[in-house]
Amino acid sequence: MTRRYLDRKTKERYKRLMRSDDYPKHITEHGPKIPELDETLTPKRIIYLKDVSAEPCSLSEILEEKISELNKTAEETSRYIKHVNNHLDQQKIRINELKKFQKIFEKQIASLDANQKVQQN
Incomplete structure (x- = not known):
């Protein structure tokens, strides 16, 4: 600046x-x-090319670790999807209730208009 x-x-x-x-x-x-x-x-940039204290791992150990991470991610995603679907179901129920209230309201307004027209005549 x-x-x-x-x-x-x-x-x-x-x-x-x-x-x-x-x-x-x-x-x-x-x-x-x-x-x-x-x-x-000023930001300091550090690049780690290799974990110094880590012991050498075999391919099967690395695969097991990656698969477990993938399983955890899939479980979290499925929980999130269930939560979203539950929320959407609740919103649908609320919308249906509001539609019912709207129909009742329109019927009441129509009956009031009819009563008012009869009283004017």
Whole structure:
């Protein structure tokens, strides 16, 4: 984000403050750089190519581990699908109830309109 100066006086005052410090700094649009802060804010990337403390595994052990992970994922997915289906069933029941209420409401309004027309005649 670029630094915006309100007016020329603010920019000149900022330059004077920077010159009065013990060590030279640069004035840029982004403001002065603080080395300690810049190092902490930059993300550090670590790439692990191999688990150092792991013992060598056979192919069957790796397959069993992957299959167990796949089974867990499938179980979680099936539980989620059951939950969603249950929720949808409840919503369908609620919609059917609302449709019944709407029909009752329309019948009552129609009967009131008929009563009102009879009273007007």
